Amino acid sequence: MSKLPTQPIMHIKIRVKAGARAEKVVRVTATSDRFIVSVREKAERSRANDRVLEIFRALYPKQSVKLVKGSRSPSKIVEVR
Numbered sequence: 001m002s003k004l005p006t007q008p009i010m011h012i013k014i015r016v017k018a019g020a021r022a023e024k025v026v027r028v029t030a031t032s033d034r035f036i037v038s039v040r041e042k043a044e045r046s047r048a049n050d051r052v053l054e055i056f057r058a059l060y061p062k063q064s065v066k067l068v069k070g071s072r073s074p075s076k077i078v079e080v081r
Contacts, residue, residue, distance in 0.1 A: 010080045011068065012056070018048035018074075025055060046071070056080070 013034045018040035028034040037055065041047040049067060056065045056078055063080045070076030 007063075007081045012078045012079075012080060014052065014078060016043075016048055016052055016074050016076060020042035023051075023055070025059070030080075034063070034078050051077070 011012060011033070013038050015034075016034065017038040019042045022038065023040055024038050025038045026038075028036065037052055039048050039051040039055070041051045046078060050073060053065055060080050065078060065080050068079045070075045
């Protein structure tokens with residue numbers, strides 16, 4: 001029985017600041033997987049979440065990016081495959 005190759009999964013922990021004046025992505029430390037993401041959209045009707053996913057899809061263009069945890073919280077976990 002052969003195993004199919006699996007894609008590595010990366011979980012990125014982020015803290016979202018919705019309604020910011022300028023959009024930016026800041027890594028907390030050089031070696032961490034934690035980011036602070038500021039977006040202009042407000043945290044209404046999942047607009048800030050959608051914008052965060054757009055930003056991470058632009059950073060990882062050939063991977064699948066989805067929100068795993070924190071759809072209603074400023075602290076989120078994004079999965080990149």
